[in-house]
Amino acid sequence: MNFKRLENETDDELIYRICSQKNQIGTWEQVRDIINELTGNDFGESTYRKKYQSFEKILNANQDKFYDCDAALEELKEQQRALEREKVKFRDERRAWNKQNYIDSRVEEKLDILEEQLLSIGKELYEPHNIAEINSDNDMLVILSDFHIGANYDSFIGKYNTDIAKERLQKLLEEVIKIQKRHNSEKCHISLTGDLINGSIHKSIQITNSEDVISQIKIATELICGFAYECSKYFKDVNIYSVVGNHSRIDKKDDALHSERLDDLILWGTELCLNGIDNIHILRRNIDIGIADLNIRGKTYISVHGDYDGYNKSGVSSLCMTLGFLPYAILYGHLHHCSVDEVNGVKMIRGGCLGGSGDDYTLEKRLTGKASQMVCICDKDGVVCYYPIELS
Numbered sequence: 001m002n003f004k005r006l007e008n009e010t011d012d013e014l015i016y017r018i019c020s021q022k023n024q025i026g027t028w029e030q031v032r033d034i035i036n037e038l039t040g041n042d043f044g045e046s047t048y049r050k051k052y053q054s055f056e057k058i059l060n061a062n063q064d065k066f067y068d069c070d071a072a073l074e075e076l077k078e079q080q081r082a083l084e085r086e087k088v089k090f091r092d093e094r095r096a097w098n099k100q101n102y103i104d105s106r107v108e109e110k111l112d113i114l115e116e117q118l119l120s121i122g123k124e125l126y127e128p129h130n131i132a133e134i135n136s137d138n139d140m141l142v143i144l145s146d147f148h149i150g151a152n153y154d155s156f157i158g159k160y161n162t163d164i165a166k167e168r169l170q171k172l173l174e175e176v177i178k179i180q181k182r183h184n185s186e187k188c189h190i191s192l193t194g195d196l197i198n199g200s201i202h203k204s205i206q207i208t209n210s211e212d213v214i215s216q217i218k219i220a221t222e223l224i225c226g227f228a229y230e231c232s233k234y235f236k237d238v239n240i241y242s243v244v245g246n247h248s249r250i251d252k253k254d255d256a257l258h259s260e261r262l263d264d265l266i267l268w269g270t271e272l273c274l275n276g277i278d279n280i281h282i283l284r285r286n287i288d289i290g291i292a293d294l295n296i297r298g299k300t301y302i303s304v305h306g307d308y309d310g311y312n313k314s315g316v317s318s319l320c321m322t323l324g325f326l327p328y329a330i331l332y333g334h335l336h337h338c339s340v341d342e343v344n345g346v347k348m349i350r351g352g353c354l355g356g357s358g359d360d361y362t363l364e365k366r367l368t369g370k371a372s373q374m375v376c377i378c379d380k381d382g383v384v385c386y387y388p389i390e391l392s
Contacts, residue, residue: 003018003034003038004038005038011039014035014039015035015039015048015051015052016052016055018031018034018035018038018048019031019035019048019049019051019052019055020052022052027045028045028046028048028049029045031045031048031049032044032045032047032048035048115272118269118272118273119272119273119275121273122225122272122273122274122275122276123276125225125229125273126225126229126273126274126276126277127276128276128277128278129232129233129277131232131278131279132233132234132235132236133236134184134185134186134235135186136184136185136186137380138183138184138185138186138297138377138378138379138384139185139186139187139189139296139297139377139378139379140176140179140180140183140185140187140188140189140235140375140376140377140378141189141191141294141296141301141331141375141376141377141378141383142176142188142189142190142191142231142373142374142375143191143193143331143333143349143350143351143373143374143375143376144190144191144192144193144196144227144351144373145192145193145194145195145332145333145334145350145351145352145353145373145374146193146194146195146196146245146333146334146336146351146352146353146354146355147165147169147195147196147197147220147223147354148160148195148197148198148353148354148355149162149165149196149197149198149211149216149219149220149223150162150197150198150199150211150212150213150215150216150219151198151355151359153355153358153359153360154358155358155359155363157357157358157362157363157368158355158356158357158358158359158362159358160354160355160356160358160359160371162211162219165219165223165354165355166223168354168371168391169223169226169227169354171391172227172389173227173230173231175375175387175389176188176231176375177230177234179375179377179387180234180235181234185235185377186235186236186237187235187236187237187238187239188231188232188234188235188237188238188239189239189241189294189296189378190227190228190238190239190240190241191241191242191243191292191294191301191331191351192224192240192241192242192263192266192267193243193245193305193306193331193332193333193334193351194243194245194246194290194305194306194307194333194334195245195305195333195334196220196224196245196263197213197217197220197262197266198216199213199216199262213262217262217266217269218269220266221265221266221269221270221273224240224266224270225269225270225273225274228240228270228274228280229274229277229280232277232280235279236279237279237280237281238279238280238281239281240267240270240280240281240282240283241283241285241292241294241303242263242266242267242286242292243263243286243289243290243291243292243304243305244261244264244289244290244305245305245307245333245334246305246307246334261289264289267282270282287323290304290305290308291303291304291319291323292304294331297378297379297380298380299328299329299378299382300325300327300328301327301328301329301330301331302319302323302329302330302331303330303331304319304331304332305332305333305334306332306333306334306335306350307334309330309332311332311334311335311339311341311348311350312343313343313344316343316344316346316348317343317344320346326344326345326346327346328346328347328382329348329382329383330346330347330348330349331349331350331351332348332349332350332351333350333351333353334350336352336355336356336357336369337350337352337353337369337372338350338351338352338373338374340386347382347383349374349376349383350374351372351373351374352371352372352373352374352388353369353371353372354371354373355371356369356370356371356372356391356392357369357370370390370391370392371390371392372388372389372390372391373389373391374386374387374388374389375387375388375389
């Protein structure tokens with residue numbers, strides 16, 4: 001075997017290296033000869049043997065203080081790979097954030113433009129007018145329910161489209177004005193009880209709709225604005241309340257978020273368009289998006305759509321338990337025909353449907369009925385007159 005001193009190797013380093021290879025070299029005497037030759041010393045074998053054993057003893061005693069270089073290097077490489085993965089992940093997230101921020105800013109910009117347009121349209125279409133000076137002992141409650149704007153059907157039991165909706169709402173307005181004059185009602189409380197648009201919650205609805213959802217929202221907003229504006233000419237004040245319906249969901253029932261309903265856009269647009277009319281008030285007295293609290297002459301009327309709250313004893317009991325109090329009356333929509341009932345002292349007042357019957361559902365279920373909306377006259381004691389107005 002040919003042993004050489006390594007470059008810059010100290011005597012101690014050389015001694016340890018050669019001694020550590022004793023098993024390959026042979027005896028300690030042979031180890032001694034190699035080391036003496038490389039260092040120029042003349043020591044006996046015991047000198048190197050004892051020195052090596054001391055080296056080993058110290059090394060073993062301090063083993064836990066030394067790193068496994070290969071393992072440490074591998075761990076360092078793994079940490080570096082993890083860091084690179086996190087850097088890539090962060091870059092992806094940053095791109096996603098930037099994209100979302102861009103989208104959000106664009107949406108806000110468009111909403112700002114839309115807001116300006118609605119305010120401008122409101123000023124053009126709805127001019128301020130003199131406010132009626134009325135002092136009486138009663139107010140009017142108008143339940144506007146289930147317009148289903150966008151629905152389009154024509155069968156032997158009924159016909160409906162957007163033009164018919166406009167005609168029927170005009171007829172309702174004429175009846176409201178007649179009733180106001182008859183009772184000299186002071187204020188008009190308009191309760192929007194949901195399903196003003198037909199939406200697109202089912203494939204069959206999407207196919208039969210005559211307008212897309214955006215157009216439905218625009219038309220419904222226009223109709224509500226026009227109706228409320230005309231009413232404001234005959235009443236001292238017009239108060240508008242709103243709850244959401246099931247047809248304004250953005251997604252199918254199981255996937256839809258509770259708080260995301262397109263009814264909010266209709267109310268938002270209505271508020272902007274009628275901003276310049278002093279005696280029209282959008283009252284956001286909502287306990288929840290589906291529950292509104294109306295105060296009429298000191299009585300509490302609760303408005304719901306009716307998809308979550310049954311028009312029966314069980315539905316009334318469940319709602320009152322949730323509210324924690326007994327209202328004077330509960331206002332409903334949803335079931336498409338006017339009705340009045342009472343459960344344990346709580347009045348149940350249901351509005352009708354502007355479309356009436358004639359669509360596939362009512363045809364297949366053999367459900368016939370005329371288009372209708374509910375109007376009530378209320379004083380300090382509650383409802384004194386019910387007007388289920390048919391709009392055939």
